[in-house]
Amino acid sequence: MLIITAYGVFAVSSFARAGYQIVPLPQEDKVQFADAPLALTLSAFAAAVYIIATLALARTTTTAWKVAMVAVLIEMIGVIGVGAWTLVQPELFEVATVWGGFGRDYGFIPLILPFVGLFWLLKHRPAHSP
Template sequence: MGTLIITAYGIFAVSAFARAFYQITPFPQEGKVQFVDAPLALTLSAFAAVVYMVATLALARTSTSAWRVALVAVLIEMVGVIGVGAWTLVQPELFDVATVWGGFGRDYGFIPLILPFVGLFWLFRHRP
C-alpha cells in the first residue's frame, strides 16, 4: 500500500507541477490565462505542486525526520484542499482558472480530497 500511496503522490507532484508551469509561464498563447489575470489561483497551483513534491520525497524515505516532514506536508495538503475548496465555493470569482485543490479537487476526480486522509492513515500506521 505504501508504494501505491507514494506513486499517487508522485503523479500528483508531476501533474500539479506541469499544470502550474504551463499556467504561470509568460509565453502568450491563445486561450491561455496569464498570471496577471489570475495570480491567486495560479500561485495556489504552484504551492500545491511544491506540497506534493515534498510529500512524495518524504514518504519515499524511512527516517524519523522524513516521517515528520511527510506528516507536515500531508497536513498542509489536507488544510489546503479543504480551505481552497471551500474558498472556491464562497468566492468563485477569484478562481476563474482551475487549481488542483479548487472545488475540493473536482478536476482530479476529488482524489486530492481523499489522498491526504489515506496518507495520514498510512503515516500513522507506519510511524517510526
C-alpha cells in the same frame, strides 16, 4: 509503494499544470499570471506540497516521516480550505487549480489523498530509539 506513486503522480501533474498556467508562452492564447494570481499561486503551492510529500514518503527516516506528516497535514488543510474558498468566492478562482472545488478537476482524489496519506503515516510510525 502505492501511496508514494499516487503522490508522485500528483506532484508531476500539479507541477506541470502550474508551470503551464504560470509560464507565459509566446503567441499562445491562455490565462496569464496577472489575470489570476491567487489561483495560479495556489496551484504552484499545491505542486510544492505534493513534491515535498512525495520525497518525504519515499524515505524511511524519522525526519522524513515528520516532514511527510507536515506536508500531508498542509495538503489536507489546503484542499479543504481552498475547496471551501472556491465555493464562497468563485470569482477569484476562474482558473482551475488542483485544490479548487475540493479537487473536482482531479476526480476529488486531492480531497481523499491526504486522509489516505495520514492513515498510512500513522500506521507506519517510525520506531522510537531509546
